[in-house]
Ligand code: UDP
């Protein structure tokens with residue numbers, strides 16, 4: 086039986102060599118390897134080249150425009166393409182930070198050869214966390230010991246082999262093989278396992294047949310702890326310049342607005358910012374408190390309009406610290422259109438991008454909707470003011486918006502993970 090191995094690769098120059106060696110050392114010889122490279126830099130490609138002398142190995146290079154990187158789950162898109170090229174009766178998947186044990190293919194093929202009724206096999210996996218010097222910091226074993234009817238979030242990308250004959254069934258039922266919708270970046274493998282499970286169960290092999298490495302730069306880890314949309318008003322740093330997210334666009338802002346003491350740039354994986362197109366520079370960033378008359382009147386900039394605070398007390402009430410207030414010129418202030426007054430009492434008219442608390446839950450006011458925000462994200466996005474307590478009459482004044490939670494939580498909710506026994510481990514591809 087021929088095994089088609091699909092390897093997705095993107096800029097892992099320190100790892101790719103050992104991944105490919107682990108294929109060369111396989112005791113089972115009847116395989117083909119499709120290297121789906123996603124536009125890696127030359128240092129990675131140069132590591133791959135020597136292996137192309139082996140006739141069983143094919144490199145499929147790709148050119149990806151940066152703005153397209155997050156349009157789909159890249160590895161799923163690459164796998165879908167590879168699945169149209171494969172010639173094996175069996176298929177398995179490999180990432181560029183995982184190595185197969187040398188008997189990995191042999192052991193799995195043995196199961197298929199002696200059990201015609203088995204369609205999917207998975208094995209135990211060694212998960213090794215390494216630091217930036219590739220030194221091991223933590224290891225655990227993801228055990229394979231059950232027949233799985235729900236393999237999602239239990240089994241990793243690289244621990245599975247299945248018969249190719251399932252593929253047309255999946256395509257027929259779901260209209261594609263792997264679901265490459267970007268909301269599945271973190272777990273497109275799990276979505277595919279769900280599809281596989283529709284037709285067959287996963288048969289366990291107790292042996293630890295692969296080792297996967299998790300590095301601090303791991304894009305998935307950073308990405309999955311972010312919300313799918315970056316919070317409006319977030320400031321990021323890129324190549325020495327600062328930018329603010331405003332309505333799905335990235336606007337450059339002057340360095341003076343990002344003073345360590347006053348406003349922090351948030352560390353965001355570069356790929357998360359790529360879906361935002363760049364637009365012109367903002368004269369004054371949004372969500373900034375300004376005064377042009379030495380603190381007699383204060384304005385809050387929202388959507389490039391100025392909203393006057395009814396009084397200085399309102400500035401304090403909404404938890405703005407004196408050090409967050411910027412002095413600007415009158416000319417600059419005049420350029421901005423006048424927005425709605427900000428006040429706490431009489432008509433409650435709060436500023437956006439502030440934290441509020443209602444019944445012990447913290448909300449962020451975003452475009453006049455209260456969005457529940459996960460405590461991890463409060464920290465990650467550097468909100469350091471106290472949430473403002475809401476009165477019973479205030480909360481119903483605004484609609485509730487989509488909760489702001491890390492992507493991985495959103496996914497767990499979506500799949501109603503309580504249905505499955507997840508053993509409490511956070512899965513990653
Ligand atoms: N990958 C890709 N294109 C990208 C980013 C990642 O093809 O733009 C591939 C990568 O080569 C790997 C898989 O997607 O095979 C998972 O990515 P990674 O291992 O970086 O994520 P991790 O699980 O380590 O967080």
Ligand code: MG
Nearest residue numbers: 180182298514
């Ligand atoms: Mg990985």
